[in-house]
Amino acid sequence: MNRYIIATALLMGVAQAEDVPIVGVVQSRCIINTDTAGVYGNPNAYTLTTAPSDGGVVPVVRYDVSLADAYKARITYPTSFSTSPSLSDTVTWTGATTVQEVSDAGMADYDTDKVTYDQTTEYDLTVAGSTWFKTSSTATYGYNKAFPGGTYRAVVQAECIAK
Secondary structure, X not given: OHHHHHHHHHHHHHHOOOOOOOOOOOOOOXXXXXXXXXXXXXXXXXXXXXXXXXXXXXXXXXXXXOXXXXXXXXXXXXXXXXXXXXXXXXXXXXXXXXXXXEOOHHHOOHHHHOEEEOOEEEEEEOOOEEEEEEEEEEEEEOOOOOOOOOOOEOOOEEEEEEO
């Protein structure tokens, strides 16, 4: 009888199964920081611009990459206001992203090798280190139509895409 109980217990143990979880946390090796917040200047009634010559401040974003050739920077200039007074006419948007500064001479070709489409600029981050990107933005309202008074905010979208 004992042999029967032991044999049954062994068979039951063989038939059991257990799922054992495995968990891993990946820390990105690409960190995005706002270095300088942008400010719109208002050189005339129908234009808002980040151009310093018109009273604006160009926003600057810094990418810190600790793993070379593993990420792409994707930066998109604004095409709408995130906050603004009510607008009854069309706003035309222009902008551009360029490299402002690099921490390594190997990054010198980033601006030459960038890919630009629509409002987006992509950079292949082939060297570990820090890169500062500046993004200009200009919004023109209607056809020489005055922007209503109020606070206007827009957002530059900065992404780090794993390759």
